[in-house]
Amino acid sequence: MCLVDWLQYSIYLNPAVSFCRSHCEKSQVPHLTVQIWSLIGLSNTRSLIKAVGGLIMTKISPVLRFFHPCVLERKLKTKPIKIQIDGTPIALFRDGNNKPAAVLDRCPHRFTPLSAGAVEAGRIVCPYHGWNFDKSGCGKRPFDANEAGVTCKVPAFKVIEKNGYLWVARKDVVEEVEIGEEGWDYIGAFGFESPAPLHVVLDNFNEDEHFPFVHKILGWDAEGSRHIKHTARVENDAIHVTYSAPQRKFFGMRLVGFAPKSQFNMQWAMHFNPIRASYTASFTNAEDEDVSITHSRATIFFVPVDEYNTTIHVFLFYKPVKSWSSLVMSLTKNLFLYMARKDLESDLKLHKLVSHTPYDLKGMYLSPFDKPLQYSRALLEGVYFSDKLHRGERERTGLDGREKTPHL
Numbered sequence: 001m002c003l004v005d006w007l008q009y010s011i012y013l014n015p016a017v018s019f020c021r022s023h024c025e026k027s028q029v030p031h032l033t034v035q036i037w038s039l040i041g042l043s044n045t046r047s048l049i050k051a052v053g054g055l056i057m058t059k060i061s062p063v064l065r066f067f068h069p070c071v072l073e074r075k076l077k078t079k080p081i082k083i084q085i086d087g088t089p090i091a092l093f094r095d096g097n098n099k100p101a102a103v104l105d106r107c108p109h110r111f112t113p114l115s116a117g118a119v120e121a122g123r124i125v126c127p128y129h130g131w132n133f134d135k136s137g138c139g140k141r142p143f144d145a146n147e148a149g150v151t152c153k154v155p156a157f158k159v160i161e162k163n164g165y166l167w168v169a170r171k172d173v174v175e176e177v178e179i180g181e182e183g184w185d186y187i188g189a190f191g192f193e194s195p196a197p198l199h200v201v202l203d204n205f206n207e208d209e210h211f212p213f214v215h216k217i218l219g220w221d222a223e224g225s226r227h228i229k230h231t232a233r234v235e236n237d238a239i240h241v242t243y244s245a246p247q248r249k250f251f252g253m254r255l256v257g258f259a260p261k262s263q264f265n266m267q268w269a270m271h272f273n274p275i276r277a278s279y280t281a282s283f284t285n286a287e288d289e290d291v292s293i294t295h296s297r298a299t300i301f302f303v304p305v306d307e308y309n310t311t312i313h314v315f316l317f318y319k320p321v322k323s324w325s326s327l328v329m330s331l332t333k334n335l336f337l338y339m340a341r342k343d344l345e346s347d348l349k350l351h352k353l354v355s356h357t358p359y360d361l362k363g364m365y366l367s368p369f370d371k372p373l374q375y376s377r378a379l380l381e382g383v384y385f386s387d388k389l390h391r392g393e394r395e396r397t398g399l400d401g402r403e404k405t406p407h408l
């Protein structure tokens with residue numbers, strides 16, 4: 001492969017990602033060095049410009065064929081908000097009817113982030129030269145004489161509102177995503193930014209062996225680990241898991257529907273179109289009778305921001321068991337939300353510590369509880385990232401894709 005071919009190939013694999021990779025993984029530093037030398041060594045100016053331009057090329061990730069949650073609806077006010085889904089930067093703003101809209105966060109003129117601009121008369125205005133776009137991405141340039149015509153375009157996305165959240169997908173996507181289920185009452189939602197890659201976050205949420213050591217509220221203590229009953233299987237493109245072990249005591253457990261001296265039962269199914277799991281908790285006594293005040297459910301969506309960060313969006317529900325459960329929940333709803341948030345923050349602390357964990361599980365001494373980690377990789381590749389073109393972006397993860405990724 002000649003130098004220019006090699007360089008162009010590197011551009012297609014997004015050198016910005018390579019830079020981050022080099023920055024984060026010492027073993028990759030020579031890779032960056034070679035790229036820089038290649039850039040400097042080019043005598044052809046056009047190639048050099050093209051190469052540098054490649055640093056900020058932007059693609060629309062294939063995962064946007066699914067709706068993903070992004071921000072609480074109430075957070076989108078008069079200023080645009082920048083989000084990112086699997087490397088695709090998106091600017092959210094409100095159109096002339098105060099409805100949420102989304103366009104690629106890259107002005108087609110000179111690639112300035114539109115989210116850094118303002119919204120005027122329902123149009124997002126680039127902060128550099130004032131080119132401005134409506135909710136469909138149709139743009140106007142201030143110097144154009146023909147004021148009625150569209151003179152430039154930026155890709156737009158579909159935005160819907162559901163459970164107090166804004167959800168984004170490609171324009172052509174028609175299938176919406178289901179969050180709760182019939183009979184479940186909605187409590188509230190919150191989101192987290194995790195400083196770890198998607199697979200690390202999923203590995204954490206795909207096993208409960210960590211409960212006694214990471215969490216303070218959910219589940220059993222170390223002693224209770226000896227009594228875990230556990231199942232894990234793959235079915236219908238989803239991972240199905242159950243755990244059952246003695247619930248540990250904690251202050252105020254009754255107030256949030258946890259029963260003392262009971263068996264804590266957790267079950268979930270993790271789906272990959274998009275990635276989300278509904279964790280359902282209940283309590284039983286020694287006779288296997290249900291002693292829950294309410295059943296609670298956390299439906300959690302996992303959204304890759306880029307190769308190194310993930311957002312986690314949590315939607316909480318409950319199902320009354322006793323006649324007075326709803327009254328208790330209405331009084332303790334905020335406490336329930338607070339405690340759920342606190343317990344999940346414990347996972348986030350762990351994510352920082354394990355963010356470097358490789359995608360490849362080879363060499364790890366896995367426990368019986370780690371089966372879903374293998375299933376998860378199979379479904380990530382087979383369902384969520386199944387667009388083959390996407391694989392080249394993920395060589396770091398150990399997947400051996402070398403195809404070129406299309407850019408806009």
Ligand code: FES
Binds near residue numbers: 107110112126129130
């Ligand atoms: S870069 Fe956006 S208008 Fe010039």
Ligand SMILES: [Fe+2]
Binds near residue numbers: 204205210214347
């Ligand atoms: Fe956890």
